[in-house]
Amino acid sequence: MRTKSLLHCFSCSGAKVLIAAEELKETVEEILPTLMEQNVSVYILTDECTTAGMHSFKDKISQASGEPLPIRVRSRVTLGSPAVYIYTSGTTGLPKAAMINYQRLWAMSFLQSIAGVCSTDVMYINLPLYHTAGFMGFTGAIERGITIVxxxxxxxxxxxxxxxxxxxxVIQYIGETMRYLCNTPEKYNDKNHKVKIAIGNGIRADVWKEFLNRFGNISIKELYASTEGNMSFINYAGKIGAVGRVNFFHKRAFPYALIKYDTEEGDPLRDSKGFCMEAAKGETGLLISQITQKAPFIGYARDLQQTERKRLHNVFQKSDLYFNTGDLLSTDQEGFLYFQDRIGDTFRWKGENVSTNEVSDILTMAHCIEEANVYGVQIPGQEGRAGMAAITLREGVQFDGASLFKHVEAYLPAYARPRFLRIQSSLSVTGTFKQMKGKLVGEGFSPDRVTVPLFFLDEKLRSYQPLTPQIFHTVESGGLKL
Known part of the structure; x- marks a missing residue:
């Protein structure tokens, strides 16, 4: 699965050169024959390389000229030209390459300026640079001309x-990192620092309050955005828990709406005329943003089908076009916007998007599993949702928790491994054969509500073990680390 994903990510970009760090040499070697067939040049960040089909790169860097690149090299580059691809798990299947053009790159890079960062600041980045947040911090630092750590x-x-x-x-965060900081033992010098601004997204209201009480008066700039999306919000006012506020000028320049959504069927609700209906204040709705020349949706590289899936047609009138963010938000009476959940086939855990379809595919590769319906469940005190799966067993095959543990460990990253399982005789589907998740999500992993056998991923025993009421209460109370 790892090699399949890597090849997919590389091939869909259309790239002809691959440069990899020295520690990734063995991983690249696994797909080297295919890359060679595609006439891809492969370089490793070493001074020497003896592997056939690979070349060293450090020695070539040292030989490069220090002069600026000739203008002819970039003469055809415009604001609409591809600047970078950022891979997102999206809602289904393998990762998708969201194309970021230079216009969008500049817009992302101005975020720090909007948040009040100036050229004398020092920014701390501890997120991966392939993650949109880390990447944005890096490019924003270049735009500001600041020092980054x-x-x-x-x-x-x-x-x-x-x-x-x-x-x-200035620090950058995602919700999980803030919670981890609040969970560390208190120290006498917790407020002894020079941090004045925190930029990020996904912080829960209770963690937000605790963070300020413990670490001092830091201006938290909570924002809402997505890698491939065509609009964003930022909480200028500092209202705890909000991702932004409805603003007349913002909405006029970048039209958006929260619309009523059927979470079971996975589609917007429409009226008798076939048009979508806006959610009322206080009601959770699907965030959509109009696709215009000023706010284009560029889509995914070489994936017209997935690009089209993110478009909503005939929303409020014939022929209008909106971007489906896949996120559920709500507004309060003061117009503040609050993130509620992700829809469809993705949930967030440990700061990462998890594709339920991809996890289901991996689970059904296991010897004992016939079908799998994967979803996320909430755990008190934890950011996002932990993975859970309702499964059916192959006929005549017994459930083997130890074997399944080895399987998910081999094929899935830690954040994507289902933490809980429920074994059923069959899986419920809608009239259009979509797997039903709403009731499963509502029941969670409580032995009091789930009457079928329950199991949890026990990393100490390296197996899926029966989930007893005692273990359930330990998880609920935070006594068992997930």
Missing amino acids: LRSKFSASQFWEDCRKFNVT
């Missing part, structure tokens, strides 16, 4: 020490 991996225990050591004034 890059950490290869997030460390809650070293976070504030790093900030003090490097005089950090």
